[in-house]
Amino acid sequence: MRKKLIEFRNVSFRYGDEQPWVLKNVTFEIYESEWIAIIGHNGSGKSTIAKLLNGLLFPQEGEILINGKQVNQESIWDIRKEVGMVFQNPDNQFVGTTVRDDVAFGMENRGIPRYEMIKRIDETLTAVGMQDYRMTEPHRLSGGQKQRVAIASVLAISPQVLILDEATAMLDPKGRTEIMHTVSNVQEENDLSLITITHDLQEVVQAERVIVMNDGEIWDEATPREIFSKQEELRKIGLDVPFIAILASELKQAGISITDEPLNQDELLEDLWTLHSKT
Incomplete structure (x- = not known):
């Protein structure tokens, strides 16, 4: 029996007191080493879930627990040690002048000893196939290579949860396939819980479980096979098959x-x- 790692308990969120609710009473659980895909039409609330998980936002109602610890202003820095996030545009995450510096940045902020940083830089860049580019300036990399470095930077802080928020959306089909192959290997080798928020159906079918969002609520939650057997119902809420x-x-x-x-x-x-x- 796998341990419960993440809990959303009746979570509601909106981006202002006069704004409509983006999430409405959302409840779900994610377990250790589980691969979850979250899908839904634009504005369904899926990216808001990612930001709530990483403490970039906080719910107005309900609570979120990670490893039994509630996500709030007091716990935020501890939570971010547990949860790593890769965004759609990797350029927004780069801060270092070289690939090596960029992977080191998050570890430096956490006070990780230098000998351990060197070890992790080598391990994570090797894991994503970017060891030969460690002294390269990030802006010289292709889109797929940038995402690999962004993933390495997150892995270097040793999170328990890796969130990909539309992380392959800007890549061509070949780049998407390569990144998801890398992510799949990394998840298995590091025993991570993986949450992919995506429109790419090939990413969805690789997940163990799918959460379908519709207008801020959970429309369904099941295996990919069970979800995609409901073709007509999915089309009615604006999703492809x-x-x-x-x-x-x-x-x-x-x-x-x-x-x-x-x-x-x-x-x-x-x-x-x-x-x-x-x-």
């Missing part, structure tokens, strides 16, 4: 008895091959 799921649905309507709800090409081919073998 993976192409493979659409294709599988069309094949079923054509009388081809696919036994499962495939999430990727390999699963669909396996289903079709199994069906062919029986005929």
Whole structure:
């Protein structure tokens, strides 16, 4: 049984007393080493959840607990040791003149000894495939390389939770695939809880569990397979469905008895091959 790491308890938030509620009585839990995807249309509240988790915002109602500790003004610096966040535009996170300096910055602020900093810089840059660029100026890197460095900078502070807030949105498909492969490896090797807030359906299908936000409320919470089986309902709230799921649905309507709800090409081919073998 995995330990409960994050709790949202009846959390509501708005960006001003006269503004509408962005989150309305939101409750969910996230466990150690779990990969959660949070999806929803623009304005559904998903990025607000990320900022609340990292203490960039605080709820007007309800409470948020991380490792049993309530997120508030007094606990914020302790919370940020537990929760690392990578944003959509990595340029907004760079502060160092070289890649090495940038990865070191967060550790310096936390008073980590120099020998430990050197070790972590080497380990995290190696983990994201950027060790050969440690003396490079960040502005000379490609978009995908910048995101790798941003991830290394967060990993260097040894968080328990890594949040990617639309972190692949500015990358091309190849760059997205590479970053998510890196993140998947890092999550597994470091036993992290991973929260991806994304519009990319290929990221969503890799998660263990999906939280679907709609107008500030949790619309559904289930595995990717269960979520994407509700194609018509998702379209009604303005969300897309993976192409493979659409294709599988069309094949079923054509009388081809696919036994499962495939999430990727390999699963669909396996289903079709199994069906062919029986005929």
